[in-house]
Each structure stands twice: as C-alpha cells, then as structure tokens.
Amino acid sequence: MPTPPIAEMTDRARQIFAMVVEGYLESGQPVGSKTLAGNSALDLSPASIRSVLAELEGLGLLAAPHTSAGRMPTESGLRLFVDGMMRMAEPTREERAAIENRLSAPGPIEQALEQTSAILSDLSGAAGMVMVPTREQRLAQFNLVNLGQGRALAILVGEDGSVENRVIETGGAIPPSAMEQASNYITARLAGRTLAEALSAMRQEISAGRSQLDKVSEALVEQGLAVWSKDAAQRPVLIIRGQANLLDDAALGDIERVRLLLDDLENKQSVAELLENAREAGSTRIFIGSENRLFALSGSSVIASPYRDREGRVVGVLGVIGPTRLNYARVVPMVDLTARSLGKLIG
Template sequence: MSPPIGELTDRMRSIFGLVVEAYLERGQPVGSKILAGTVNLSPASIRSVMQELEERGLLTHPHTSAGRIPTESGLRLFVDGIMQAHLPGKQERAVIERQIRDRPIEEALANATAALSGLSACAGVVVAPKAELQLRQLSFVPLGPGQALAVLVGADGNVENRVVDLPPGMAAPALAEVANYVTSRLSGLTLAEAEARLRTEIRERREAIDLAAAELVASGMAEWREDGSRRPILIVRGQANLIDEAAAADLDRVRRLLDELEDRQEIVRLLEGARDGQGCRIFIGSENRMFALSGSSVIAAPYRGSEGQVIGVVGVIGPTRLNYARVVPMVDYTAQALTRLMG
C-alpha cells in the first residue's frame, strides 16, 4: 500500500511528479539525467530521491541499468493526490458537443464513444440502456409434452426465443389462440404495455381466450422485459488506437488487451462498478481483475436520465500510461453532456 502524499517531502513530491509525467509522456523509464535539467539538483541527488521513492513502493525499475517507472500504487497516488481534473479544452468540448447535439439517443451514444476514442487515443466504451422491445409477432412451436418454444419478434426485427414449460393439460390450440390475439391486437406495443393490456383482458374476460394460456404469456412478457433490462448494450469504438508505435514494443500486452475487449459481459460488469460514483472512477492495472493481465487502465463515469437515475456508463480503456490529467476531464464532461441530452 502506497504512503499518503502528505508523508512525502517537498523534494520527493517534486521528483515523483516529474518522473510520472515524463513516463506518461514518453512511455520509457525515466533516468536522473532526464530530470537534471528541470530541477536544481545534481543527478546523484535525484538518484537518491528516486531510490527512496522506490523503497516506498512508488517507483520501480524494469532493468538494473534503466531509469524508473511508476508502480501501479504510484500511479494511483498520482491520480488521487496530484492530478486535479478540470474542464477539457474548448476544442475538445466542441468536438464532444458536436457529436451528440440534436442526435437520436442511440446515435449520440455511439458518436460520444467514437469522439472519446479519437480524443484520448484509447478504446471508447459506453454502456447504453436497452430500449424496450416493441412487439410485432408472437408464435409458439410445440416441442413435446409439457414444453413449447416461444418466438417473439420485435418491431425492429430482433427475434427472441425461449423454451417455456406448459401447465398440465394445456393444448396447442389455446397457445395459438393467445399468440394470434397478441399479434393482431397488441402489435406495436412495448412488452410492458402488452402485458398490462393482456392482464386487463384476463381480468375483464372481454376476449374469448384461454385464461391459463393468456396468464402464461403475460408472465412470460414480464420475464422477457426484466431480462432485457438486465442486458444493457455495450458500444466499443477505437480498438485500433491501442496499437500504436509505443505498443510495438509490447505486442503481447496489446494482444491480451484486444482479447479481453472481446469479453463484453465482463466489460459491462466492470463498467457497472462506476455507477455508484458521482464522477469518474479510475481502475489502474491489477486494481481490476479483468485487465490485470494486460496492465490496462479504465476511466469511466455514469450518466443519468431525466429523473436523475443512473442509466449508463461512458469511459475509455487504454494502457496505464495514460495522460490522466487530460483524459479524466474528457470522460467526465462526456458523461455530463449525455446527462443533459437525456434530461
């Protein structure tokens, strides 16, 4: 565990900040000669301070003859105690606003992800709330005693299938009757609206449909709707940004990261960890299990709906060698811009 920033002397804080900033900019170990021209200390004094910082777990050196690089604990200390997030630059704000202003929500979310990716040179990600499916058609395919395959077709052409267990004695004609009713009378409604309408029909008996079959379909709609709300949409843009000149020296790490980006459910689970925060959450290297192997960082912030509830998360995924002071404000600003759009 790294020491609090307040426990470092002024000289140690100065050297530590310079090492981290130089490493983030260059991506290479930082030696005392590089810093000698920026502080009024001899290379020997700088090496002494860097050694002490290494003993405190804030710096490390990858090779015996190389300079130092920050450890993950050192980067965390830098991010939490030294870097202060401000608004992104005027030009960056204009790019973000231009990409999402006066756009349909789905397009704005995709554009915001692409804008973040381009501005940060990372992979941009957003967890978008899943729009509730609108009904077009419902049908059943008998599978055998006590089971049938329910086929639900949405207005957008998406098809959802699931096997349903039938109550004892339920005949295929009863299911077909309810399916025809749903297709002819409830088409165009959301699942919530269709369920409510069907339950009204069950309660008031205004249609000659089998009550057991109708109840089975209504309950199925409720489950479908609940399952859908738990399967948010993940948009990823800019994976190619992760393969740059600096990455050429560490292709194994990049390959691992690209493999990790294929596991979308795990990415969503990780980003969901940012839902409870008021602003940006930063996961550095092994602080998150998913990207521990590739040594990557995640910066993410929640955005809210019209009633102030968190409805999604936006962020970037990239190497630990990120310009946090520049990228964090961009992610935070994008989340705020999306919140304004949703309001």
C-alpha cells in the same frame, strides 16, 4: 509495503516523483536522471537525483524496467499521483464542441451511444466504452405498413423521439383495415409503457376478450410488439469502439500485454460487470492495473463515470480503457463532461 502519504515525502522527493510520472504519462517511456537534471526547475546534480530516485523506488512508488533504464511509476505510484498530486486539465473549447456537436445530431438513442463511444476513443486515444441504458424504451406511437408478399413494416416511435423499424412476417395478405386497427390500438391503449409492459397488457386484454380486435389484428399486434421485446433482450450490454488505438507505437514493444487486453475486451459481459462498480459512484472512478481483476494481467487502466437521465437517475456507465500511462489529468474531465452531455439526451 504500504504506500506513504504525500505529506511524508520531502518537497524534493515530491517534485522529482511528479516529474517522473508526468514524463512517463506523456511519453510512455521511463524517465532517466539525465533527463531530470536537464530540467531547469531542478537545481540538483545527477547524483543527487539518482539518490532520490532510489529512495522513491525503495518506497515502491517507482520501478526500473531495466538496470540501465530510467524510472517509471508503479501502480501504487500512479494511484498516489492520481489521488493526491494530479492537476486536472479541463477540456478545451474544441473538445467541448466535438462532444456536444456529435451528440446533438438527431436520431435514436442507440446512435448517440455509438457516437459517445467513438468520441471517447477519438479524444482519449484509447478505447471508448458505453453501457446501454438499463431503462427500457417507452412507446409513443406505433404504425404498421404493408410491404406485400406476406411482410409488414412495424414502425415504433419512442417517447424520446427515437424511431426504429422492424420487418415482420405476416404469413399472408393482410387487409389494410387490420393494419390500421392494430396500429391505432397500440398507440391509443399502450402508449407510455415499456415494450414488456405493453406486450403483457395487450395479452391480458385479448385473453379477457376486451381488446375489440379481430383475430388478424390481434396477431399483428403481438408480432409487432414481440419483435422489439426479443430484440431488446438480445442487445449488447456494452458498446466498445477504438480498440485499434491500443495498438500504438508504444504498445508494439509490449504486444503481449495488448493481446491480453484485447482478449479481455472480447468478454463484454465481464467488462460491463466492471463498469457496474462505477454505477453507484457520485463521480468519475479510476481503476489502475491490478486494482481490478479483469485487467490485472494486461496492466490496463479504466476511467469510468455514470451517466444520468433528466431526473437524475443513473441509467448507464461510460468510460475509457487503455494502458496505465493514460493521460489521467486530461481524460478524467473529458469522461465526466461526456457523461453529462449524454445524460441530457436520456429521457
């Protein structure tokens, strides 16, 4: 049965429907007619309320999990509420401060992504997800430090100020002059390029005899760049934090659904593909239950928003996943704010 537009519902039906949905999202429990009758905003008898509830159930907007239980919104009911009736609750001053302060800490972008996922989890009470930016890091400076015993420390500084270290095997003692020559070569010739671009350009110069490097320095340059290229290709496309939040008291009564959700989250590539659907959206998107095939069995909801770099280009997606009883009015603006805050850090 098609979901009726809000305009076709009576004022009484809209009021009761909104109260049931809001009560369910707050408690995670079905809302009964006695509870509604006790609300001073309704001047109706329990019998009249039950009649409206039955009407809403007939429209496919509410459902009763048990014969004697109250009502809870269906996925169609939640979609109707989210799209047409929900009033957004802007993040509080404390929530804004928590997001901005934790993202303002100095460090590499990977640290900020980890923090973002943890923030979303902490503030939403669900699991937080962040897709790693698709744009590759660009070099600003490169240094090699001899560690002895056939090893060297390769230090890469990105254009965004991030610093990463890798230990590389040199295969034997390396003269200090070779270390210095390799470091200066990469910084002077290859700065401003991505790792893949730098490695390709370096190989072309060496093969054409234009590098002016000796054989030892050439090997160091290739090792130093190749270790990052390999690492970048193997990085996870998705960071998920806060899965334990999904095991709250309300979830214990539906442990099979939670097990299915946790199994789905293990397949990070599939979750990333779902989030890709929000990449082209101009704002935050909400996927409820079976609206996405990945989480259809677990009946979970995803709130996702693209985040952009300083030039306005979408470089990733972040979001929250949890049960369909997420507090959408609170979480949607919070996800949007986090996306804007993370975007300010992306070069």
